[in-house]
Amino acid sequence: MALLNTREKLAILSDAAKYDASCASSGAEKRDSRKTGGIGSTEGMGICHSYAPDGRCISLLKILLTNFCIYDCSYCINRSSSNVRRARFTVDEVVKLTVAFYKRNYIEGLFLSSGVIRSPDETMAELVEVARRLREQENFGGYIHLKTIPECSQDLLDAAGRYADRLSINVELPTDEGVKKLAPEKRPETIRLSMAALRSKIEEKSEPTLRTKRRQRFATGGQSTQMIVGADATPDAGILQTSARLYGSYRLRRVYYSAFSPIPDASSSLPLKKPPLMREHRLYQADWLMRFYGFAQDEILDGRPDGMLDLEIDPKLAWALRHRAIFPVDVNRADRETLLRVPGLGAKVVARILETRWHRRLRLEDIGRLCHSLAKVRPFITAEGWSPGGLTDQPALREKIVSSCEQLSLF
Amino acid sequence: MQNALLDLSAHTVHLAGETDFASWRDAARRLALGGVRPEEVAWVVSGDGSPHPSPSSSGLSRGSIHAERLAAVANSRDKPEDDGRNAGPQLTVPREFVKRAEIVVCHNDPERFALLYRMLWRMRAEPALLKIASDPDVRRFEALEKAVGRDIHKMRAFVRFRKIGDGDDERYVAWFEPEHFIVERNAPFFVRRFTGMRWSILTPHLCAHWDTADLTFTPGADKRDAPAEDAAEELWQTYYQNIFNPARLKTKAMQKEMPKKYWRNLPEAPLIPRLVAGADAAAREMIEKMPTAPAPHHAKVQAKHWPTPREPAPSDDGAGARSIAELRKAAESCRRCPLWRDATQTVFGEGPEDATVVFVGEQPGDQEDLAGKPFVGPAGKVFDAVLDEAGVDRRKTYVTNAVKHFKFEPRGKRRIHSKPNAGEIQACRWWLDKELALTKPSLVVALGATAAQSLLGKAVPITKMRGQMIEREDGLRIFLTIHPSFILRIREAADKEAERERFLQDMLAVKKLMAT
Numbered sequence: 001m002a003l004l005n006t007r008e009k010l011a012i013l014s015d016a017a018k019y020d021a022s023c024a025s026s027g028a029e030k031r032d033s034r035k036t037g038g039i040g041s042t043e044g045m046g047i048c049h050s051y052a053p054d055g056r057c058i059s060l061l062k063i064l065l066t067n068f069c070i071y072d073c074s075y076c077i078n079r080s081s082s083n084v085r086r087a088r089f090t091v092d093e094v095v096k097l098t099v100a101f102y103k104r105n106y107i108e109g110l111f112l113s114s115g116v117i118r119s120p121d122e123t124m125a126e127l128v129e130v131a132r133r134l135r136e137q138e139n140f141g142g143y144i145h146l147k148t149i150p151e152c153s154q155d156l157l158d159a160a161g162r163y164a165d166r167l168s169i170n171v172e173l174p175t176d177e178g179v180k181k182l183a184p185e186k187r188p189e190t191i192r193l194s195m196a197a198l199r200s201k202i203e204e205k206s207e208p209t210l211r212t213k214r215r216q217r218f219a220t221g222g223q224s225t226q227m228i229v230g231a232d233a234t235p236d237a238g239i240l241q242t243s244a245r246l247y248g249s250y251r252l253r254r255v256y257y258s259a260f261s262p263i264p265d266a267s268s269s270l271p272l273k274k275p276p277l278m279r280e281h282r283l284y285q286a287d288w289l290m291r292f293y294g295f296a297q298d299e300i301l302d303g304r305p306d307g308m309l310d311l312e313i314d315p316k317l318a319w320a321l322r323h324r325a326i327f328p329v330d331v332n333r334a335d336r337e338t339l340l341r342v343p344g345l346g347a348k349v350v351a352r353i354l355e356t357r358w359h360r361r362l363r364l365e366d367i368g369r370l371c372h373s374l375a376k377v378r379p380f381i382t383a384e385g386w387s388p389g390g391l392t393d394q395p396a397l398r399e400k401i402v403s404s405c406e407q408l409s410l411f
Numbered sequence: 412m413q414n415a416l417l418d419l420s421a422h423t424v425h426l427a428g429e430t431d432f433a434s435w436r437d438a439a440r441r442l443a444l445g446g447v448r449p450e451e452v453a454w455v456v457s458g459d460g461s462p463h464p465s466p467s468s469s470g471l472s473r474g475s476i477h478a479e480r481l482a483a484v485a486n487s488r489d490k491p492e493d494d495g496r497n498a499g500p501q502l503t504v505p506r507e508f509v510k511r512a513e514i515v516v517c518h519n520d521p522e523r524f525a526l527l528y529r530m531l532w533r534m535r536a537e538p539a540l541l542k543i544a545s546d547p548d549v550r551r552f553e554a555l556e557k558a559v560g561r562d563i564h565k566m567r568a569f570v571r572f573r574k575i576g577d578g579d580d581e582r583y584v585a586w587f588e589p590e591h592f593i594v595e596r597n598a599p600f601f602v603r604r605f606t607g608m609r610w611s612i613l614t615p616h617l618c619a620h621w622d623t624a625d626l627t628f629t630p631g632a633d634k635r636d637a638p639a640e641d642a643a644e645e646l647w648q649t650y651y652q653n654i655f656n657p658a659r660l661k662t663k664a665m666q667k668e669m670p671k672k673y674w675r676n677l678p679e680a681p682l683i684p685r686l687v688a689g690a691d692a693a694a695r696e697m698i699e700k701m702p703t704a705p706a707p708h709h710a711k712v713q714a715k716h717w718p719t720p721r722e723p724a725p726s727d728d729g730a731g732a733r734s735i736a737e738l739r740k741a742a743e744s745c746r747r748c749p750l751w752r753d754a755t756q757t758v759f760g761e762g763p764e765d766a767t768v769v770f771v772g773e774q775p776g777d778q779e780d781l782a783g784k785p786f787v788g789p790a791g792k793v794f795d796a797v798l799d800e801a802g803v804d805r806r807k808t809y810v811t812n813a814v815k816h817f818k819f820e821p822r823g824k825r826r827i828h829s830k831p832n833a834g835e836i837q838a839c840r841w842w843l844d845k846e847l848a849l850t851k852p853s854l855v856v857a858l859g860a861t862a863a864q865s866l867l868g869k870a871v872p873i874t875k876m877r878g879q880m881i882e883r884e885d886g887l888r889i890f891l892t893i894h895p896s897f898i899l900r901i902r903e904a905a906d907k908e909a910e911r912e913r914f915l916q917d918m919l920a921v922k923k924l925m926a927t
Contacts, residue, residue, distance in 0.1 A: 007649050014653040032603035037623070041604040047568050048668065050679055052655040053687050055664025062654060070716040072709070080712040081705035100643050101650075103583060103608060104572045139607065176752070185717055189743075189756070196755045196781040245753050248821030249780070261658045262697045272698050275658055290823075297821065352544040359539050366545035 004087050010097065012087040016067040016078050017113060019263070020170075021226055021256040023048075025059045025108035025143040028165035028221040038139025039102060040109070042165065046143070047108055060111040060145060061101050065089050065126055069115030073172070073183035074267035075231045075260060078115045083265050088117075091126060095133045102142050109143030109165075110134070116149055124152035124160070131163035145221070150187075150194040157194075158218075161201060166221035166253070169194050174242040178232040182269070195250040198223045202251070222253035229283060230276045231260040237307030240286055244297035247290070257283045282309040289315055292347050293340045312402060317343040320380055327380040327392050331362050343401075344376030375404040423453045426524065429592040429616070431456070432516045436509070439528050443502050449532045454524035504534050508541055511556055517563075517592045518555040526551055562591045567600055569673045570612060573641035583610040586637035586676055594619055595628060602626055613637050644678040651679040655686055657693035729845055735764050738845055742815060748838040750816035750831070755780045760811025760846050768803075768925050769852040770794075771843065772812045773861040773894055777826050780817035785810050790896035794858075797895070797911065801918035807925070809850050813865035814839045836865050847887070854924050855887060859894030878917055880924065890924060892917040 004012070025046030032041035048057035066088035067078040077084055089097075098110045112130055116123050127146050134140040146164040148157065160167055169191055173179045176188040198219070205218030225246060229239065243255045259275035266272055286309055289295040293316070300315055301307055303322045310318045320327060320343045329338050331353055339350045349371045356362060356370075364386035368374045379391045379401070391397065424438045435454070442452060512527050520526075530548050534540050543549055572583035583605070589597075594612065598619040601612065611620045613632040620627045665683075674680035729741030739759040745751060758775035761784055778788030786794055798805060814835055819826035831839075843865055847855065857863040860873045866889050867881065873891060881889045898914060901907040 007646055010646060010649050011653050014650050018654045018656050033606040034603055036606070038607045039605050041600075043600075043603075047564070049568050050651065050677065051665040051669040052651065053662050053665050053683055053690065054656045054659040055661030055668075056656075056659070057668065058651070058654060061650065063650075070712050072713070081709040083703050083706045097646065101647065103605070104574070104641065104643055104647070105570050105585070105605075106647050192755045193783075200781050244821040247824060248819070248826045249753075249755060251824050259659075261656055262694070264697050264700055265703055266697075266700070274694070274698070277659060277661075355542050356544045359543050360545075362545065369545050369550060 006093055006097065009087040009089055009093070010063070012085050013064045013067060013089060014062065016064045016084070016115075017062045017111075019077065019258065019261060020062060020111070020113060020147075021056075021258040022145070022168065022224055022254070023057050023059045023062060023111065024166075024224070024254065025145075026221070027253055028143055029217070031141055033139070033141045036139050036141060038141055039099075040139075040141030042108075042141070042143050049106055049108065059108045060143065061098055061107045061109070062111040063089070063094070063097075063113075065091075065094065065112060065114035065123075065130070066117055067115050068117050070118075071116055071183065071185045073186065074269050075172075075182055075228055075263075077263040077265070079267070081267070091129050091133065094130045095138060098134060098142075099138050099140065102140070107142075109145070111145040111147075113147035114149075120149040120151035121153055121156060124149045124156045128156055128159045128163065131160065135163050143221075148194065148198070150191045154197065157197065157201070161198075161205070161218040162216075164219055164221075166224060167198055167219045168224045168226070169198070170226045171195075171242070171246065172226075172228060173232055174227050174229075174234040174239045175232070178234060182231060192249075195223065195225070195246075195252075199250045223250065224252055224254040224256065226256040226258055228260050229257050229280055231270055235307035236279070236283060236286070236309045237301045237304075239283060240290070240297050240300060243287055244290060255287060257287070278311050279309070282311060282315060285309075286315045289319075294337055295319070313398070314343070316341070317376055317401065321398055324392055328382045328388050329380060330382045331367060332357055332384065342377060342380050344371055344373065344380075346371070376401055421451045422447055423455055424524075425455050425457045427457060429456055429519075430516055430595060432513050435516065435524055435527065436512075439531050440502055442528065443531055443535065449525065449529040452525070452528060454528070456521075502531075502535070504531060505538070505541060508534065511541075511552070514559050514596075515552060515555045517559045517596055519591050520555060523555060526555070559591050559593060562589055563593050563597050565673065566593060566597050569669075569677060570601075571676060571678055572610060573638040574643070575638050581609065583608055584637050585610070585612045586632075586634050587612055587614050588676065589614055589616075590672075592616060598626055598628075641678075648679055648682055652682055652686060657686070657690035658697060660687065660690040660694070662687055729842065732845065732849075735760070735846065735849055738842070738849065742842055745815070745842070747841060748816075748835045750814070750818050750835055753819065754816040756783050757815050758783055758785055758812065758817070759815060759842075760809055761785055762809030762811075762850075763806065764809075764850055766809035766850050766852055767807045768854045768856060768921065769809045769811065769847060769850055770856045770858060771862040771866060772810070772858045773896075774812050774814035774828075774831055775817045776828060776896075777817070777819070780826075785812055789899055790894065793895040793898055793911070797915050797918050800915055801922055803918060803922050803925070809846070809852065811843065811846055813843060813862045815842060831861060833864070836861060840865050853888065853927075854890060854921070856890045856892060856921055858892060859897070862894070863889075863891055877913075878920065888924070890917075890921055892921075 025042070026044065028042040030043055032043070033039050046059055048059045050058040052058060064078070067084065068086050068088060069078045069080055072079045072081050094112065101107045102109070112127055114123050114127055131144050131146060134144065144164045145166040145168065146160050148160060148167045148169045150169050171188070171191055172183055172186065179186055179188045202219055202222060205216045227239065227242065239257070246252050246255055257280050259277050259280035260271065261275040262272050286300050289300055290297055300319065301309065309315050320341065326341070329342055331339065336350060336354060339345055339353060340347065345353070352370050353362065353367070356366070361384040363384045364374070364378070367377060367381065367383060371377060379388045379397055382388065394400070422442060426434045508530070515523055515527060526548065530540060530552060533548065540546065541549060566587060566589050570585045570587050572585045575582050575584060594614050594617040598612070601610065601619070602621055605621070607623065609622050611618060613636055615631045618629045618632050620629065727741040727744070729738050732738040732741055742757045742759050745757055751757070758779050772786065775785060776788045776790065779785055779791070785791070814831040817826070818829050818831050818835065820829055855866060857866050860870065863871045863873055867883065871891070873893060877892045879891050881891065883889055893914060895914065898907060898910050901910055
């Protein structure tokens with residue numbers, strides 16, 4: 001194989017990394033470089049430095065250290081049986097590239113992952129070495145997200161957490177059966193154990209130590225994971241059940257859903273079609289309902305025997321149409337939990353409603369000023385001078401809302 | 412009356428610069444105290460707005476309210492004050508308003524000063540004005556604030572430095588065109604982020620410079636003052652086109668967050684039209700490309716790293732296990748009931764194989780599930796402490812659970828314990844029986860109802876029967892008591908203490924029984 005230069009490697013190893021959905025650079029501890037005199041800061045909210053034409057944000061330099069891999073996961077472009085071009089960065093190249101990009105304000109930091117070469121420990125050791133050099137030699141205070149190889153040793157995990165803001169381990173697929181079928185060398189049991197170990201470590205280190213009363217740094221941005229959607233037959237209900245379990249069990253910051261995307265040189269065991277982007281979008285909405293809107297996982301899909309989210313309307317509207325008996329809700333009296341159930345009222349809007357109504361009674365037009373559009377909201381609320389009358393129970397309500405909601409055509 | 416109507420802008424306030432908040436604040440306070448109505452004031456930014464005012468100087472000397480008018484206003488009050496605190500009649504506005512108004516002032520809307528004064532005016536009678544999100548002035552205020560915030564955020568995102576010079580002469584220079592007057596407000600962010608770098612951000616209105624020690628500002632510049640290229644941009648473009656997935660084209664989503672007005676200063680933007688135009692063909696090619704034969708090295712990799720075919724190992728039910736260690740190993744892959752699906756791992760018993768007493772709890776909890784060890788969570792801590800107090804030698808005890816996977820309901824970031832049902836208890840009894848057969852204890856302590864049900868094969872009223880010993884048909888002695896988590900659930904401190912005392916008495920009884 002001819003020697004590749006940095007640019008050629010970058011082309012191969014960023015192409016290989018693009019199927020990872022996560023690009024978040026938020027949630028880490030606040031720090032900046034005024035004390036260290038180096039470069040880099042994290043101020044809570046991450047910054048998206050660019051957007052690709054796929055609409056996804058580019059916040060981090062997201063690359064693999066190498067795309068050589070001993071695993072043969074059929075959904076992955078880097079599986080050992082794939083004919084994709086292979087490349088391997090040196091630790092030095094990744095460090096230089098990260099610093100060069102960061103200094104030009106292209107990125108918030110680095111998201112480094114890797115195919116597994118030789119052994120999990122050797123691979124993980126190289127990832128950790130990149131992070132260590134950035135922190136200790138380059139005085140780099142930007143964001144670092146390391147993908148963790150589940151089978152690696154506890155020592156390496158400890159070191160990774162010292163240098164990185166976030167660690168992640170991908171569960172890959174929503175069910176253990178799916179993993180066994182599509183990623184035969186991966187062990188779901190080991191993945192769970194690693195996530196459990198990470199949670200324990202993150203919690204242990206977030207307590208101030210007895211001696212110094214200071215907290216030790218350990219992956220202050222928490223851990224996250226990713227599931228591929230649409231590569232196996234798991235319905236949305238199963239996916240959400242897995243998410244709920246993962247959030248509860250391992251205190252994940254995020255579960256990312258990645259619509260299975262056709263990959264060049266795909267394995268024949270996979271659906272070769274356009275990625276189900278709308279389904280992915282609905283799953284994210286449902287995920288939000290569980291995390292910020294007080295919905296239990298089994299509520300979101302109650303009364304949907306196929307266990308699939310409605311692609312045409314958002315999951316909260318779908319739920320409300322199935323539970324019309326609790327509507328309309330009085331925006332001047334209802335409590336927060338109830339208001340959060342109203343289609344079209346986001347968490348921020350609900351907070352504004354609660355604040356404003358201390359001072360004046362809200363009319364329908366007031367609500368209209370606070371939220372995006374009234375089309376979804378109107379049938380489900382009463383306000384000063386407004387009652388939806390028979391609208392709430394109208395059989396054709398769904399069609400009516402769908403036709404008046406233009407944003408649906410965005411996708 | 413007639414005069415006032417004719418002279419609507421009786422007061423003109425000259426501000427020294429576009430973001431001269433100090434002068435606005437000073438003038439606004441005096442005008443409001445002087446009872447000057449909002450429609451009587453005109454706000455004018457003097458000169459071309461640059462060089463920008465120094466934030467420390469404020470008031471008449473720089474900002475200058477039209478002199479005679481102001482004198483009239485001020486004379487009816489006390490002398491001009493420092494910050495309003497020592498003045499007679501006071502004007503109080505929420506601190507939040509001042510903080511947010513400083514942001515709004517950065518907007519390029521010429522009406523912003525008037526809006527802020529109108530709100531200040533109204534706030535005298537409506538102190539909670541800011542909380543009324545449906546008010547038109549508040550909405551305008553919020554819209555301006557949001558636009559400035561967004562511009563600040565986009566500047567942080569889209570400034571692109573170009574490197575000039577090397578070694579000691581290394582400098583990074585960017586050309587950026589913000590929509591609002593945000594350079595001064597935003598510069599400290601770049602200082603915090605790029606402390607160790609010497610940099611300049613040039614914009615049409617104002618330029619910021621950092622030399623690793625001091626932040627300075629100079630008047631606006633021209634695009635030609637910034638470097639025209641940087642070798643690293645080729646790498647950045649390479650990254651940009653390869654991180655893009657053509658199968659997911661969503662240009663509207665891209666433009667919503669990265670509006671075209673920013674494109675002209677982004678080195679990656681010239682690639683966009685070509686990437687968009689080629690996306691469909693590229694995606695189709697990915698889908699249509701027939702799967703090929705495995706890569707040449709694949710067989711070698713498989714042979715080296717995965718030598719044995721990975722068909723599911725015949726599930727070991729532990730029937731032939733000769734030690735607790737073997738039994739534990741076998742239980743790792745237990746599928747006798749569905750609880751393994753949601754749990755992290757099987758939590759097996761722990762302790763010496765020749766233990767004289769075996770404690771049986773209900774099931775592992777959140778902490779036990781993570782650690783893989785029984786009784787390490789809050790209930791385990793109570794258990795340990797009481798056992799210690801009772802003088803029971805832990806080295807002679809084996810601790811396990813009736814059910815070996817954690818059963819729970821996820822609730823946000825927590826897991827709420829749920830009680831195992833009869834089927835699950837029955838399924839897991841397989842393992843408990845084998846643990847007892849291997850350890851052959853002289854006494855088994857059932858901690859709670861689930862353990863009792865598993866050991867006795869039927870439900871027993873545990874609170875009534877606690878402290879009793881029952882001899883099973885096979886001669887095994889079972890001592891009944893509560894589960895230590897019961898103590899944790901009691902709210903009332905006195906009741907809690909009493910219950911703990913009863914549990915201690917039970918453990919003392921256990922200690923006695925161990926000796927017999």
